[in-house]
Amino acid sequence: MKRPQRETIIRLALAAESRDTDTGLHIKRIQSYSTFLAEKSGLSHEYSLMLGLASTLHDLGKIAIPDNVLNKPGKLTASEWEIMKTHSAVGSNNLANSRSDLLNMAAIIAMSHHERWDGSGYPLGIAGKEIPFVGRVVSLVDVFDALTSARPYKEPWPLEKIVALIRQGRGSQFDPELTDIFLENLQGILLIRDEFLKKETLSFVDSVNDDGSKSMVTAKESTNPAKTGKKRAVGIFSLSMMMSLIGKSWMKFCRKRDM
Numbered sequence: 463m464k465r466p467q468r469e470t471i472i473r474l475a476l477a478a479e480s481r482d483t484d485t486g487l488h489i490k491r492i493q494s495y496s497t498f499l500a501e502k503s504g505l506s507h508e509y510s511l512m513l514g515l516a517s518t519l520h521d522l523g524k525i526a527i528p529d530n531v532l533n534k535p536g537k538l539t540a541s542e543w544e545i546m547k548t549h550s551a552v553g554s555n556n557l558a559n560s561r562s563d564l565l566n567m568a569a570i571i572a573m574s575h576h577e578r579w580d581g582s583g584y585p586l587g588i589a590g591k592e593i594p595f596v597g598r599v600v601s602l603v604d605v606f607d608a609l610t611s612a613r614p615y616k617e618p619w620p621l622e623k624i625v626a627l628i629r630q631g632r633g634s635q636f637d638p639e640l641t642d643i644f645l646e647n648l649q650g651i652l653l654i655r656d657e658f659l660k661k662e663t664l665s666f667v668d669s670v671n672d673d674g675s676k677s678m679v680t681a682k683e684s685t686n687p688a689k690t691g692k693k694r695a696v697g698i699f700s701l702s703m704m705m706s707l708i709g710k711s712w713m714k715f716c717r718k719r720d721m
């Protein structure tokens with residue numbers, strides 16, 4: 463795939479992601495982990511790269527989730543949770559039936575990345591190998607990334623606890639074979655994680671390489687719209703204070719002149 467097409471995909475994924483994460487690095491990490499795990503599972507380099515790129519759109523459907531649900535700081539109610547769960551099908555429907563193999567793969571990932579090996583996932587409740595392989599890969603790395611990442615409401619989990627949870631999910635939440643491959647290659651996964659940790663203050667607007675880790679550029683600002691909004695609010699406040707001071711000085715000057 464050519465660079466402009468890859469960039470379009472990444473930017474589309476970023477647009478969806480920008481509403482609920484800090485820098486959008488989540489999708490880049492998912493891309494790198496998915497590519498890595500797919501290759502370690504024996505898939506070809508090209509197919510693994512395609513899977514990695516398609517994985518960036520796994521949460522595209524969140525674009526349709528209202529802010530009060532998507533960014534709710536506390537626990538979701540049952541009805542809010544039902545709304546949240548619609549992101550799988552919404553994202554998939556927006557991507558499906560394309561002429562592009564990559565977008566069709568992205569549609570499959572969007573639909574299946576919350577399915578569980580034992581059939582207790584959503585939206586379809588399918589089990590085992592009924593769940594497309596690409597969805598099983600993204601399901602595993604998505605959970606790993608969520609646990610290793612800081613969120614406004616939680617610290618990253620310690621590694622031992624994450625490994626224990628993934629082991630525990632082997633054969634219930636996750637594909638058992640894939641879990642084994644993931645754990646056997648944990649060092650490689652951790653290298654990717656550490657690489658991103660080092661570059662957390664970097665932006666990847668320019669980094670649309672297939673391997674997802676090599677062409678980052680320094681970001682002067684966070685891409686978080688909340689932070690940008692805060693900055694804008696501070697700017698507007700400072701500007702209005704300045705205008706008010708100038709106004710007061712001007713009125714004083716006019717009064718003095720009239721006296």
Ligand SMILES: [Fe+2]
Pocket residue numbers: 520521549575576
């Ligand atoms: Fe999701």
